[in-house]
Amino acid sequence: MATHAHEHHKESFVSKYIFTMDHKMIAKQFLVTGMFMATIGMIMSILFRIQLAWPGESFKFLTFFLGEKWAPGGVLDPNMYLALGTIHGTIMVFFLLTAGLSGTFSNLLIPLQIGARDMASGFMNMLSYWFFFTASVIMLVSLFVESGPAAAGWTVYPPLSALPQAIPGSGLGMTLWLVSMTLFIASQLIGGLNYIVTIVNLRTKGMTMTRLPLTMWALLVTAILGLLSFPVLLSAALLLVFDRMFGTSFYLSDIYIAGEALENSGGSPILYQHLFWFLGHPEVYIILLPALGLTSEIISNNSRKPIFGYRAMIGSILAIGFLSFIVWGHHMFVTGMDPFIGAVFTFTTLLIAIPSAVKAFNYITTLWKGNIRFTPAMMFSVAMVSTFISGGLTGIILADSALDINLHDTYFVVAHFHIVMGLSAVLAMFAGVYHWYPKMYGRMLNMKLGYAHFWLTFVSGYGVFFPMHFLGLAGVPRRYYTNSEFPLFDAFIDMNVLMTVFAIVGSAAQVIFFFNFFYSMVRGPKASQNPWQANSLEWTTPVEHIHGNWPGALPEVHRWAYDYSKPGKDEDFVPQTVPLAEGETDGEH
Amino acid sequence: MTFLIILLVLLVFAALIQLVRVFELTGKLKGNNQDRIDFKENRFRAKLWLVFGAGYFAFIIWLIVKYGPVMLPEAASEHGATIDSVMAFNWAILFLAFAITHVLLFYFASKYYWMPNRKADYITHNNKLELVWTSFPAIVLAVIIIYGLSAWNDITDEAPSNGINIELYSKQFDWTARYAGSDSTLGAANINFINTSNPLGLITPETIETRISEIEDEITKLEGDLEEAPEDGLKEEELTEKIARKNRQLNKILAYKRKNEVEPYRSADDDKLVKVEFHVPVGVPVNFQFRSQDVIHSAYMPHFRAQMNTVPGTITEFHFTPTITTAEMRQKTGNSEFNYLLLCNKICGAAHYNMQMNIIVESQEAYDKWLAEQSTFTSSETAELRNQINEQLAQN
Numbered sequence: 001m002a003t004h005a006h007e008h009h010k011e012s013f014v015s016k017y018i019f020t021m022d023h024k025m026i027a028k029q030f031l032v033t034g035m036f037m038a039t040i041g042m043i044m045s046i047l048f049r050i051q052l053a054w055p056g057e058s059f060k061f062l063t064f065f066l067g068e069k070w071a072p073g074g075v076l077d078p079n080m081y082l083a084l085g086t087i088h089g090t091i092m093v094f095f096l097l098t099a100g101l102s103g104t105f106s107n108l109l110i111p112l113q114i115g116a117r118d119m120a121s122g123f124m125n126m127l128s129y130w131f132f133f134t135a136s137v138i139m140l141v142s143l144f145v146e147s148g149p150a151a152a153g154w155t156v157y158p159p160l161s162a163l164p165q166a167i168p169g170s171g172l173g174m175t176l177w178l179v180s181m182t183l184f185i186a187s188q189l190i191g192g193l194n195y196i197v198t199i200v201n202l203r204t205k206g207m208t209m210t211r212l213p214l215t216m217w218a219l220l221v222t223a224i225l226g227l228l229s230f231p232v233l234l235s236a237a238l239l240l241v242f243d244r245m246f247g248t249s250f251y252l253s254d255i256y257i258a259g260e261a262l263e264n265s266g267g268s269p270i271l272y273q274h275l276f277w278f279l280g281h282p283e284v285y286i287i288l289l290p291a292l293g294l295t296s297e298i299i300s301n302n303s304r305k306p307i308f309g310y311r312a313m314i315g316s317i318l319a320i321g322f323l324s325f326i327v328w329g330h331h332m333f334v335t336g337m338d339p340f341i342g343a344v345f346t347f348t349t350l351l352i353a354i355p356s357a358v359k360a361f362n363y364i365t366t367l368w369k370g371n372i373r374f375t376p377a378m379m380f381s382v383a384m385v386s387t388f389i390s391g392g393l394t395g396i397i398l399a400d401s402a403l404d405i406n407l408h409d410t411y412f413v414v415a416h417f418h419i420v421m422g423l424s425a426v427l428a429m430f431a432g433v434y435h436w437y438p439k440m441y442g443r444m445l446n447m448k449l450g451y452a453h454f455w456l457t458f459v460s461g462y463g464v465f466f467p468m469h470f471l472g473l474a475g476v477p478r479r480y481y482t483n484s485e486f487p488l489f490d491a492f493i494d495m496n497v498l499m500t501v502f503a504i505v506g507s508a509a510q511v512i513f514f515f516n517f518f519y520s521m522v523r524g525p526k527a528s529q530n531p532w533q534a535n536s537l538e539w540t541t542p543v544e545h546i547h548g549n550w551p552g553a554l555p556e557v558h559r560w561a562y563d564y565s566k567p568g569k570d571e572d573f574v575p576q577t578v579p580l581a582e583g584e585t586d587g588e589h
Numbered sequence: 590m591t592f593l594i595i596l597l598v599l600l601v602f603a604a605l606i607q608l609v610r611v612f613e614l615t616g617k618l619k620g621n622n623q624d625r626i627d628f629k630e631n632r633f634r635a636k637l638w639l640v641f642g643a644g645y646f647a648f649i650i651w652l653i654v655k656y657g658p659v660m661l662p663e664a665a666s667e668h669g670a671t672i673d674s675v676m677a678f679n680w681a682i683l684f685l686a687f688a689i690t691h692v693l694l695f696y697f698a699s700k701y702y703w704m705p706n707r708k709a710d711y712i713t714h715n716n717k718l719e720l721v722w723t724s725f726p727a728i729v730l731a732v733i734i735i736y737g738l739s740a741w742n743d744i745t746d747e748a749p750s751n752g753i754n755i756e757l758y759s760k761q762f763d764w765t766a767r768y769a770g771s772d773s774t775l776g777a778a779n780i781n782f783i784n785t786s787n788p789l790g791l792i793t794p795e796t797i798e799t800r801i802s803e804i805e806d807e808i809t810k811l812e813g814d815l816e817e818a819p820e821d822g823l824k825e826e827e828l829t830e831k832i833a834r835k836n837r838q839l840n841k842i843l844a845y846k847r848k849n850e851v852e853p854y855r856s857a858d859d860d861k862l863v864k865v866e867f868h869v870p871v872g873v874p875v876n877f878q879f880r881s882q883d884v885i886h887s888a889y890m891p892h893f894r895a896q897m898n899t900v901p902g903t904i905t906e907f908h909f910t911p912t913i914t915t916a917e918m919r920q921k922t923g924n925s926e927f928n929y930l931l932l933c934n935k936i937c938g939a940a941h942y943n944m945q946m947n948i949i950v951e952s953q954e955a956y957d958k959w960l961a962e963q964s965t966f967t968s969s970e971t972a973e974l975r976n977q978i979n980e981q982l983a984q985n
């Protein structure tokens with residue numbers, strides 16, 4: 001292996017940049033594809049937010065973007081409104097925060113932080129990306145079909161998603177959605193298996209499980225969750241395909257639509273919801289755990305202080321991972337599910353608050369008596385702790401079945417998950433990009449632009465989503481094309497305008513990020529090998545990317561990744577490769 | 590216009606490039622290395638967290654002051670009051686947790702900024718502290734769970750037997766309320782009986798006969814079309830399939846007819862159907878059953894803190910006791926146009942945003958009077974006539 005790493009063979013453009021099997025390049029592919037998809041998802045949200053702020057008003061550019069069919073006379077069509085919401089959700093949840101987030105950082109960091117030459121299977125890793133890429137292309141193609149893209153909400157509940165008579169988006173658009181998601185799931189499974197095998201088998205000498213950085217623990221548990229839950233979504237999707245195309249009745253029964261009684265009998269739409277949320281809830285943690293992993297690393301590094309309660313953090317990750325499989329029913333309290341089962345789900349769901357609280361306290365305590373450097377990555381990470389707490393607490397209300405009766409499917413839910421899952425994960429992903437950009441591109445991002453980007457993003461994030469709690473508490477349902485049919489909701493007209501303005505500002509701020517990202521790739525100052533004085537192994541690799549990551553032998557690990565400001569050391573960091581001194585103890589002692 | 594937008598984007602990019610150049614040059618002049626941190630700037634960023642924290646709290650307070658008064662009024666149902674107190678209890682705990690954690694977060698962030706000659710404390714863990722902050726939330730959550738679940742158990746308990754029975758029936762995109770009528774039971778229904786005059790598919794001797802003759806007519810017409818259709822064409826195949834389907838439907842209805850003759854279905858004759866607005870008496874339990882015609886909808890009555898999905902193929906249930914009449918609530922809210930609402934709260938298609946019904950809560954007398962004015966599904970003359978014929982048949 002060691003000799004192999006020294007070989008310098010000329011690579012063609014295609015094998016270096018396109019069909020690459022190098023994990024570092026695949027990570028960049030995931031990141032850039034994710035960013036591209038996110039931009040589309042974000043523009044969609046602007047389009048429907050404009051409708052919510054100024055319902056019925058004519059905006060010529062809507063017709064420019066969507067055509068006369070979907071925005072006649074500059075006013076968004078209700079079916080297109082629902083389609084935009086659906087695709088926005090799908091893209092953000094799956095393409096950005098699942099593939100974009102863990103795809104990028106699992107690929108970049110797993111081999112580098114455990115001391116491996118590459119992923120266990122470079123080929124499967126490449127396959128994982130190309131399945132994802134194809135899924136993205138098909139999802140984008142579905143935007144252009146005659147009857148419009150899928151429009152039944154990102155959860156695509158049947159019968160709405162099963163019957164083209166019910167909504168135009170359930171025609172070809174929905175078929176493409178299912179095809180795209182099937183490929184996407186394949187990508188996740190191939191990638192996930194690879195991540196697990198790599199972390200379990202390819203750790204370098206001395207890298208015991210309890211010396212792994214928390215990013216590794218988070219990404220490992222994330223991959224396991226994905227591996228166990230995505231197949232269930234696949235089965236849900238396949239049964240839906242059967243119902244749509246082959247006349248089966250898994251989810252359909254006793255339906256009269258478009259002047260006709262359908263012959264489907266004996267199925268249950270609730271079955272779909274069980275299958276969907278069996279993925280859907282672990283999915284929340286598939287998004288959140290990598291975010292928590294990245295910020296753990298960044299907060300510890302920039303506080304120049306060990307992460308507080310390393311073992312408790314691992315325990316919390318495992319507990320959250322386990323519990324996430326037995327809470328899915330809290331999405332279904334008002335489906336007519338047996339109240340006793342509802343009670344069980346309330347109980348298990350509220351249990352998750354305990355490991356989550358432990359994590360939040362550990363973050364805060366890590367800052368305590370630290371020596372904090374506020375790099376842009378650190379700003380994003382501290383912000384993420386705030387959104388994680390703000391959004392997490394409202395989860396306690398929604399998990400309470402009695403309280404959920406009145407808040408289910410209102411804007412309160414939209415506020416909750418956009419803050420705890422959307423904002424937290426996006427902020428953490430930005431933190432990760434700012435922190436590991438030098439590792440990815442060998443150059444530094446511009447810090448000043450980073451701060452500007454941070455404040456605009458963070459403040460507008462809260463500005464968009466926090467007021468939604470109030471809409472929800474006033475009983476405003478989500479997925480309404482306009483609230484103007486209810487005089488009861490007139491009091492919130494100006495609030496909707498405020499949220500839309502924040503959404504536009506927040507989106508515009510991403511231009512700064514994109515500019516910084518691509519400009520610094522060519523013009524940014526050259527990065528040194530370990531710009532953040534960090535302990536973990538990725539910073540012992542050369543700045544220039546080479547196959548096999550380390551030029552010589554693989555590094556040997558002698559300590560955990562969190563020896564920051566250790567007493568008796570000259571520097572305030574001790575890389576994992578430094579042997580323990582006489583009488584020095586390792587880890588949490 | 591498009592040209593202007595492109596020009597604007599280009600200008601913004603050009604400005605950004607210049608800005609970065611300026612940053613870089615000033616950085617070089619100051620001798621700034623990207624790897625090293627500027628103490629003053631870092632301290633400034635630390636202090637910004639306090640500013641942000643204050644702003645965040647101010648924003649929340651502003652929202653509460655401005656929008657607090659337009660939240661839902663007090664719960665208008667018995668269990669709704671329970672839900673509101675559980676909610677208030679939860680809010681008290683959550684506000685406290687929110688405030689404490691955020692104050693600590695922003696305070697620590699602003700206080701422990703980097704100093705060149707200081708080292709952070711090497712604190713890896715603290716078992717005592719961790720035990721406290723694991724067990725304390727656990728205890729608080731136990732209280733939340735027990736309080737919440739005891740409310741949940743009460744709310745979802747068996748429907749009281751002294752209540753009135755109402756069905757809420759959803760379809761794209763409106764609601765129908767059906768009252769049980771004089772026999773206090775909701776009549777049987779099936780999708781194969783749905784036609785323009787029977788939107789809920791209720792089963793009565795008349796609707797059985799109507800549907801049989803309707804479907805027979807349709808089949809005759811389709812068979813006529815089939816004869817005219819060119820042989821072996823797509824049209825022929827389609828028509829043959831349609832006829833087969835209609836025949837299957839006819840057989841289902843005939844099966845209902847035979848079963849009805851042996852053991853009659855729960856009568857739907859006396860059921861009363863209303864649209865746009867339905868009435869309930871104050872202080873009497875209302876037992877709702879929900880059905881849906883096409884896709885999943887959700888019957889959301891926020892003022893009563895009540896919600897239940899309507900699921901095609903399944904009957905779902907919810908019950909509550911209204912406690913405040915519409916007139917009283919109009920007085921309390923000072924809004925003479927106030928109405929209790931039924932909304933759709935599950936995405937169901939293009940007009941999901943406008944699927945509503947008004948709910949009127951009134952005294953028992955007013956309710957009885959209103960209900961008496963509503964016509965039954967089968968007109969009383971028809972039912973009378975049918976009974977007479979049946980009696981005659983029985984006598985013969």
